[in-house]
Amino acid sequence: MKERNELYPVFLKVSKLNILVVGGGNVGHEKLHFLLKSSPNANVEVVAKWFLPETEELALKHGVKLTKSRYKRKFLKKRHVVIAATNDAKLNKRVHRHAKKRYLLANIADTPELCDFYMGGIVNKGHVKIAISTNGKSPTTAKRLRQFFEEVIPENVNEMVENLNEYRKTIKGDFEAKVNQLNSLTESLIEKKEKDD
Ligand SMILES: C[C@@]1(CC(=O)O)c2cc3[nH]c(cc4nc(cc5[nH]c(cc(n2)[C@H]1CCC(=O)O)[C@@](C)(CC(=O)O)[C@@H]5CCC(=O)O)C(CC(=O)O)=C4CCC(=O)O)c(CCC(=O)O)c3CC(=O)O
Ligand SMILES: NC(=O)C1=CN([C@@H]2O[C@H](COP(=O)(O)OP(=O)(O)OC[C@H]3O[C@@H](n4cnc5c(N)ncnc54)[C@H](O)[C@@H]3O)[C@@H](O)[C@H]2O)C=CC1
Known part of the structure; x- marks a missing residue:
């Protein structure tokens, strides 16, 4: 069978997680920029x-706290996620090793095989967010x-979400x-329905 993308996307509440980025050059900056x-x-x-x-800005x-220091293992204390983006491949691997010992989720920017997750391309329109990965x-x-x-994607997609959210609160009855009701209201949005899922 042809190779396919088997990654499972999740939408993390990163204001509730402690994230450490190691490396503040071009790639560290890009990762931070898209995260923020x-x-x-x-x-x-x-x-x-x-x-x-530009990272300082x-x-x-x-x-965001910037700490000017060489990486040390202790920086991983109390983190949930670490992103290693230095230009030192050996150091990035060391960060990975340390992260695994602590059961942290790790993204090692120069080594996809060592990543527990990838950062994706992200489209955002109000409440709507689409994440893209090419594996x-x-x-x-x-x-x-x-x-x-x-x-x-039309700008007004968010209006639909907000309107349906209001409507959703008013519907009585059981889950089914x-x-x-929500399905029949939005049916016209898709031309052809193969099957409901
Ligand atoms: C595996 C992954 C791990 C991770 O970093 O999470 C990874 C790895 C690597 N990227 C490399 C290169 C580039 N990365 C970009 C850009 C982005 N990279 C992002 C994600 C990811 N990059 C993850 C996979 C995502 C997926 O599944 O598709 C994006 C989507 C999100 C983000 O960075 O937040 C962001 C676009 C954001 C946006 O614009 O929306 C560009 C283009 C550019 O900058 O214009 C280039 C240059 C051109 C090219 O190579 O394509 C290299 C080679 C380094 C080298 O050769 O030295 C590696 C390492 C390797 O592959 O070995
Ligand atoms: N995942 C991705 O999207 C991409 C990944 N890469 C890879 O990312 C790596 C980083 O590249 P750049 O950011 O351009 O490098 P860079 O030279 O611009 O920045 C390197 C950063 O690492 C820091 N650093 C180096 N040694 C350190 C140490 N011992 N402790 C703490 N910090 C240390 C430096 O202070 C600097 O902030 C490269 O290996 C490259 O192949 C490159 C392009 C895209």
Whole structure:
């Protein structure tokens, strides 16, 4: 059978998690930038020997702590997630080893095989969020798809979510009755229905 993407997407409440980014160069900056673009209140600290000026600016804006230091194992204390993005491949592997000992989720930016999860391309319209992954095969494709969907998904998709949320609160009856009402109200949105799921 052809290889397919078997990753399971989840939407993390990163304001409730302690995230450490190791590395504050180009890649550390990109990871932080997209994390904060999607989740401005992410609870994140960055440790690196040096930082780019744009990282310092971004950190100031979002109240992100920047720690100028060489990486040490103790930085992993009380973290849920670690993202290693230094230019030192050996160090990134060491971070992975330390993270595994502590059962932390790890993203090792230069080594997809060592990642427990990948960062995705993210499209955001109000309450609606779409995450895109190419199974680590082509991040550029993820970026282009993100840009494509940002263009084609109508801005007013959020109005529909908010209206349906209001309506949802007013429906009486059991779960099945609610599902039926919401389904019939939104039926016209899809032209062809193969089967309900
Ligand atoms: C596996 C993964 C792990 C992870 O980092 O989570 C990973 C790994 C690597 N990326 C590399 C390169 C590039 N990454 C980007 C951009 C993004 N990379 C992102 C995610 C991921 N990158 C994860 C897989 C996601 C998936 O499943 O598709 C995005 C989507 C999200 C984000 O960064 O938050 C963000 C776009 C955000 C946006 O714009 O929306 C660009 C394009 C650009 O910057 O313009 C390039 C250059 C061109 C190219 O290579 O395609 C390299 C090679 C390094 C080298 O050669 O030295 C590796 C390592 C390797 O593959 O070995
Ligand atoms: N996943 C992705 O999206 C991508 C991954 N990469 C990979 O990411 C890696 C990083 O590249 P860049 O960010 O461009 O490097 P860079 O040179 O711009 O930045 C390196 C950062 O690592 C820090 N660092 C190095 N040694 C350290 C130590 N002992 N303790 C703490 N911090 C330390 C530096 O202080 C600096 O902040 C490369 O290996 C590259 O192959 C590259 C492009 C995209």
